[in-house]
Each structure stands twice: as structure tokens, then as C-alpha cells.
Amino acid sequence: MAEYENLLEIKNLSFSFKTYGGTVKAVRDVSFDLRKGEILGIVGESGCGKSVTAQCIMRLNPEPPGFFESGEILYKGQNVLQMSKPELKQLRSKEIGFIFQDPMTSLNPTMRVGKQIEEVFTGHKDISKVEIHEKALNIMKLVGISDAEKRFRQYPHELSGGMKQRIMIAMALVSEPSMIICDEPTTSLDVTIEAQILDLLLELREKLGTSIIMITHDLGVIAKLCDRVVVMYGGKVMEHGTVDEIFYDTAHPYTNALMNSIAGLDTDKNTVLKPIPGTPPDLFAPPHGCPFAARCDYAMKVCQTYPPEFTDLSQEHSTACWLQHEWAPKVDLHMHNRQRKETV
Amino acid sequence: MAKYILKRALAAIVTLFVLITVVFFLVRLIPGDPFNDPKLTDTVRENLYEYYGFDKPLVVQYGIYMNNLLHGDLGPSTRYMNRTVNDMIFESFPYSADLGIRALVFAVSFGLVLGILAALNRGKKLDVVCVLVAILGTSIPDFIMGAILQYVFGVKWGLLPVAQYKGIEYTILPAAALGFYTLASVSKLMRSSMLEVVSQDYIKTAKAKGLSQGRITFRHQIRNAIMPVITVLGPTVASVLTGTFVVESIFAIPGMGKYYVDSVNNSDYSMILGMTIFYGAFLILCNLIVDIAYGLVDPRIRIGKK
Numbered sequence: 001m002a003e004y005e006n007l008l009e010i011k012n013l014s015f016s017f018k019t020y021g022g023t024v025k026a027v028r029d030v031s032f033d034l035r036k037g038e039i040l041g042i043v044g045e046s047g048c049g050k051s052v053t054a055q056c057i058m059r060l061n062p063e064p065p066g067f068f069e070s071g072e073i074l075y076k077g078q079n080v081l082q083m084s085k086p087e088l089k090q091l092r093s094k095e096i097g098f099i100f101q102d103p104m105t106s107l108n109p110t111m112r113v114g115k116q117i118e119e120v121f122t123g124h125k126d127i128s129k130v131e132i133h134e135k136a137l138n139i140m141k142l143v144g145i146s147d148a149e150k151r152f153r154q155y156p157h158e159l160s161g162g163m164k165q166r167i168m169i170a171m172a173l174v175s176e177p178s179m180i181i182c183d184e185p186t187t188s189l190d191v192t193i194e195a196q197i198l199d200l201l202l203e204l205r206e207k208l209g210t211s212i213i214m215i216t217h218d219l220g221v222i223a224k225l226c227d228r229v230v231v232m233y234g235g236k237v238m239e240h241g242t243v244d245e246i247f248y249d250t251a252h253p254y255t256n257a258l259m260n261s262i263a264g265l266d267t268d269k270n271t272v273l274k275p276i277p278g279t280p281p282d283l284f285a286p287p288h289g290c291p292f293a294a295r296c297d298y299a300m301k302v303c304q305t306y307p308p309e310f311t312d313l314s315q316e317h318s319t320a321c322w323l324q325h326e327w328a329p330k331v332d333l334h335m336h337n338r339q340r341k342e343t344v
Numbered sequence: 345m346a347k348y349i350l351k352r353a354l355a356a357i358v359t360l361f362v363l364i365t366v367v368f369f370l371v372r373l374i375p376g377d378p379f380n381d382p383k384l385t386d387t388v389r390e391n392l393y394e395y396y397g398f399d400k401p402l403v404v405q406y407g408i409y410m411n412n413l414l415h416g417d418l419g420p421s422t423r424y425m426n427r428t429v430n431d432m433i434f435e436s437f438p439y440s441a442d443l444g445i446r447a448l449v450f451a452v453s454f455g456l457v458l459g460i461l462a463a464l465n466r467g468k469k470l471d472v473v474c475v476l477v478a479i480l481g482t483s484i485p486d487f488i489m490g491a492i493l494q495y496v497f498g499v500k501w502g503l504l505p506v507a508q509y510k511g512i513e514y515t516i517l518p519a520a521a522l523g524f525y526t527l528a529s530v531s532k533l534m535r536s537s538m539l540e541v542v543s544q545d546y547i548k549t550a551k552a553k554g555l556s557q558g559r560i561t562f563r564h565q566i567r568n569a570i571m572p573v574i575t576v577l578g579p580t581v582a583s584v585l586t587g588t589f590v591v592e593s594i595f596a597i598p599g600m601g602k603y604y605v606d607s608v609n610n611s612d613y614s615m616i617l618g619m620t621i622f623y624g625a626f627l628i629l630c631n632l633i634v635d636i637a638y639g640l641v642d643p644r645i646r647i648g649k650k
Contacts, residue, residue, distance in 0.1 A: 058552060060551055060552055088554075089554045089555075089556070091554070092551070092553065093553055093554025093555075094554070098549075098552040100545055100548065100549060100552075105545040105546065106545040106546055106548070106549045107546055107549065108546040108550070108568070109546070109568065109642065109643070109644055110568055110642055110643060119550075119553055119555065119563075120553045120554070122554075122559060155643040155644070157643070157644045168549075171549075
């Protein structure tokens with residue numbers, strides 16, 4: 001798609017943590033890109049490396065114990081890994097906003113929320129105090145906080161969970177960044193508030209043209225919000241493509257298994273949801289082959305020993321799975337699903 | 345806020361009343377009395393009993409004592425002739441308080457700085473030094489500390505006077521000896537509290553906002569980490585300011601500390617009661633101040649406002 005240009009490019013990123021027990025290889029050889037104005041979903045179960053990947057973009061992981069093993073992160077063509085401290089500060093306060101998972105604990109309890117929003121501008125020389133205040137109030141109104149003047153002077157404990165998350169979003173957006181990263185922004189909120197927050201994000205993308213990386217383990221959120229999806233497992237990318245491709249032309253058994261493990265509105269109440277058997281791989285000693293091989297219904301001998309290469313299925317859609325190899329048995333994941341459902 | 349303080353003051357009066365009553369009757373249960381010196385003749389003893397009112401029934405004595413107390417009179421000392429408990433407290437408390445304030449300022453400021461530095465340099469040399477100081481401070485008793493300080497700075501190097509309380513240079517050693525324990529515990533507490541706060545989500549939020557490390561530490565970390573220190577400071581302030589027997593006697597300071605011990609040794613009924621009331625009231629006051637200070641630091645426990 002020619003009208004897009006890549007705002008963010010992650011190439012072969014590997015990030016690990018040194019611990020007493022050994023080195024945890026949290027992110028292994030991850031590549032994807034984010035285009036201007038798009039919403040990219042990163043989905044996967046807990047501990048698959050999605051949050052670490054996102055925090056790498058802003059260098060938020062504690063280093064040490066964390067360290068980059070290889071790869072590069074290009075933001076607007078500039079390598080984040082080689083940025084100086086002032087450049088990094090600039091990146092964090094002006095270019096990228098970050099919305100954390102738990103608004104309850106992500107705000108400083110001893111500081112007025114307005115002050116916390118204004119703080120983003122600390123060290124910006126080209127803006128006056130009055131302008132900062134103005135901006136903070138405007139952004140609070142924009143994210144749907146009524147009575148912004150009053151809220152501005154309140155402390156986090158005086159606000160509800162949804163309100164706090166709005167403050168977090170306001171904080172991420174106040175400096176008009178080119179992109180924001182949302183790390184499971186609705187996980188700790190109830191479903192009504194979740195729907196409101198998601199609508200708000202969509203609305204803001206329309207108004208401000210901000211690119212969004214949406215990290216979640218909720219496929220519902222992905223379906224509602226995202227343009228493209230990256231599926232991660234065991235610190236690696238399993239499959240990526242447009243939302244439609246991921247949902248309707250699922251090519252990786254892991255993605256397929258994820259779909260089978262969620263309940264939909266049309267799921268019969270007697271249907272037994274199918275969890276993925278087993279546990280995620282030990283990232284202290286990740287398997288040589290495909291990380292999902294041990295839990296995969298279709299695993300072959302080759303999956304255990306050799307990591308699969310990416311196979312392009314369309315312009316956007318590609319998957320790292322040996323089933324795509326020309327010698328592999330042809331498996332129709334969708335057909336298989338239907339057959340299995342009938343036999344239950 | 346005013347309502348809250350009033351409520352606390354009422355509760356304090358009840359607490360004090362119970363304290364006084366219990367202590368009043370308890371000291372009477374101690375075997376012997378203020379005048380059981382075998383050298384006294386029976387007539388002298390009876391005269392003394394009559395003079396102090398000890399010949400009346402206990403309940404009447406209690407009534408008289410409480411009535412005097414309401415008028416601010418803690419009664420005459422049975423040990424020191426012609427001196428009242430009021431006089432003795434007013435004479436000695438300024439010394440104890442002066443020494444205590446110096447010790448506290450020394451202990452809290454150095455303790456906080458040490459704790460913060462240790463936490464910021466976790467696992468490095470400075471941290472090890474701070475932890476060592478904390479362990480030494482909490483494990484060396486103050487009389488040993490006092491003696492060491494006197495020997496090193498007073499005797500060996502001759503830098504500071506060994507004892508007595510006659511000028512600013514006299515205050516340094518006893519304040520250090522008295523404050524060292526508090527310093528150590530404050531630094532230990534501050535260090536662990538800082539380390540706990542640093543892993544909180546809002547610190548990561550601050551980092552994501554592009555704030556400098558200095559601003560994160562000062563604006564976000566310290567203010568949240570200081571709470572547990574304030575908590576322990578209430579009772580500590582009360583006990584340090586009202587004097588300690590050991591440090592005051594080592595440095596020959598005419599503070600209140602020695603009256604605590606002497607009064608019990610001598611079964612000086614009115615002195616025991618006077619000291620208890622004074623200390624009790626002071627402790628309650630300090631705790632009230634701590635509760636108000638909480639609200640200043642942490643808005644979540646701001647009281648009586650809305």
C-alpha cells in the first residue's frame with residue numbers, strides 16, 4: 001500500500017534479561033512495522049513477550065538486567081537503540097505515548113492528576129506554563145473527562161478506574177505524539193468501560209491521525225480495533241497479517257488454537273471451549289525449533305529441531321510454520337475445526 | 345480537620361485518665377514505700393505520712409491527687425525535700441528536649457540521605473556502606489556508642505569535650521550517640537521503602553513521560569517512600585525528646601532521663617506519676633502530629649476534609 005510509510009520498523013529484535021537463574025530470552029528475532037495512522041494489534045498469551053517488545057520501543061525495560069542481543073528499532077528512520085539520553089527523552093515525551101495496563105497503579109497517588117499530565121512537558125523550552133495548562137485541560141476534555149477544571153485538581157484515588165485510564169490516555173496524548181502504545185489498556189476495566197475506552201481510541205485515531213500499537217490477549221479487542229495483527233508466542237512472531245486474514249484465513253495452528261479457546265455470542269452453552277493443552281515454553285531455555293511445537297496438534301518431526309521460516313501467503317499475510325512447506329501434509333485448519341466441533 | 349483534632353484530644357484525655365489511674369494504683373502495689381529507710385523512727389515516719397497524706401484511705405488520696413492534677417499540680421517529690429515534680433520537670437526537660445532535637449535533626453536528615461543514596465546505588469559500594477552503618481547503628485547499644493565517641497573524639501583526639509552541657513560543642517557527642525540508633529533505623533527503612541517504590545508502575549509511567557532520573561527520584565519516588573519513616577517517627581520523637589537515662593548519665597547532662605530511673609528506685613510516687621503523665625501526653629501529641637503529617641504527604645489519608 002503506497003499511501004502508507006513506515007513510522008516504526010522493528011528488525012530482528014532480540015531482548016533478554018539476565019537473572020540469577022540464567023538468561024531469559026524474552027523476545028527472539030521479532031520483526032514488524034507500524035504504518036502511519038494504522039492500529040496494529042499484538043496478540044498472544046501471558047509471557048509471550050508482547051509487553052517487553054512494546055517497552056523496548058521506548059527503552060522502558062530496566063537495563064540492566066535487560067539487554068538487547070541484536071536487531072534494531074527504527075523510529076522515523078532513527079535507531080532507538082543508538083539514541084543519546086536527550087534524544088530518548090525527546091522520543092518519550094514528544095514522539096511516543098505509552099498507556100499502561102493498570103490505571104489503578106500507574107498514576108502517582110501523591111500528585112494531582114492534572115499536574116501529572118502537565119509533567120510531560122517538563123524540560124520543553126518552547127512552551128509557556130499557561131499554554132501547558134491549556135493543553136492539559138483540552139486533552140482532558142478530548143478524552144471525555146467532564147468538568148476538567150475540577151478533575152485537574154483531584155488525586156488519583158478520587159477518580160474511578162475508567163476515569164483514571166482516561167487520564168492515562170490524556171497523558172499519552174497531550175504532547176500530540178505520532179504514535180501511542182497501549183499495553184492491555186482495558187484488561188483491568190469492566191466491559192462497559194472497556195467498550196467506551198476502545199471507542200475513544202478509535203475516535204482519537206480519526207481526529208489526530210495517531211498510529212496505535214495495541215497489545216492485548218483479547219481477540220475481541222483486536223477484531224474491533226485493529227487494521228493489522230501480529231501474533232506472538234514464546235518470544236517470537238508466529239503469524240502476521242490483516243485482521244481479516246488472521247481471523248478468516250488463519251494459517252498458524254497457534255492462532256487457530258487461540259480462536260478456539262474463546263467463547264463467542266453464538267457459542268452454544270453446551271459447547272466445551274477448547275483450551276490449548278500444556279504450558280508456554282520455558283524462556284530460560286527456549287526450544288530450538290518452533291516454540292509451539294510441544295503443544296501443537298499438527299507438529300511434525302522437523303518442528304522440534306528447526307525453526308520455521310516465514311512463508312508469505314499474501315502481500316500482508318505471512319506465517320512461520322512448517323505446514324506451509326511444500327513437502328508438508330496439507331492441513332485445512334478451518335475444515336478441521338468444523339469437523340471437531342461436530343464430533344463434540 | 346478541627347473536628348478530627350478535637351476527637352483525638354478527647355480520646356487522648358480518656359487514655360491519659362486510664363493511664364494515670366492504673367499507674368497510681370500500681371505504684372502502691374510495689375513492696376515498700378518512699379519512707380521505708382530503716383534509720384527513720386516510727387514517729388518521723390508517721391509525721392511524713394501525715395505530711396504527704398499517705399495516712400488517708402487510698403481512694404481519698406486518689407481524689408486529692410486528681411484534683412491537684414486538674415490544677416496543674418503534680419505534687420511534691422517524696423525524695424527531694426521542698427521540691428515539686430513540676431519544678432523538676434521544668435528544670436530538666438529543656439536539656440533533654442534540646443539534646444533530643446539535635447539528635448533527631450542529625451538522625452533524620454542523615455538517615456534519609458543515607459537510605460536514599462543506598463537505594464539509588466543498590467548493590468554498589470555505597471549501598472554496602474549504608475547497610476553496614478544501619479546494621480552497626482541498630483546493633484550497638486547507645487551506652488557503648490557513647491563511650492566509643494567519648495574515647496575517640498574526647499580523649500584520644502581531644503576534639504570535643506567529653507561530658508557536661510555548657511555550649512554547642514558539648515552537644516555534638518551526646519546528640520550523635522543518642523541519634524545513631526534512629527539514624528540507622530531511618531536509613532534502613534528509607535532504603536527498603538525506596539526500593540519498593542521504584543518497582544511501582546507509576547515510576548515506569550514517569551519514565552515513559554520522558555522525565556529525567558532526578559525528577560523521577562525527587563518528585564515521584566521519595567514522596568511515596570517516606571510514609572513508613574513518618575510512621576516510626578512519632579514514638580521515636582517522644583522517646584528521644586523526653587530524655588534517655590543512659591546517654592544523659594554518660595555525658596553528665598542534667599536532663600530528665602535520670603528521674604525516670606531514680607523515681608522508681610526511690611518509690612517516689614508523685615515523681616513516677618508525673619513522669620508517666622508527661623511522657624504519655626507527649627507521646628499522644630507526637631502521634632497526633634504524625635497523623636496530620638500523613639495527610640500532608642499522602643492525599644489518600646487526608647482527614648476530615650470534604
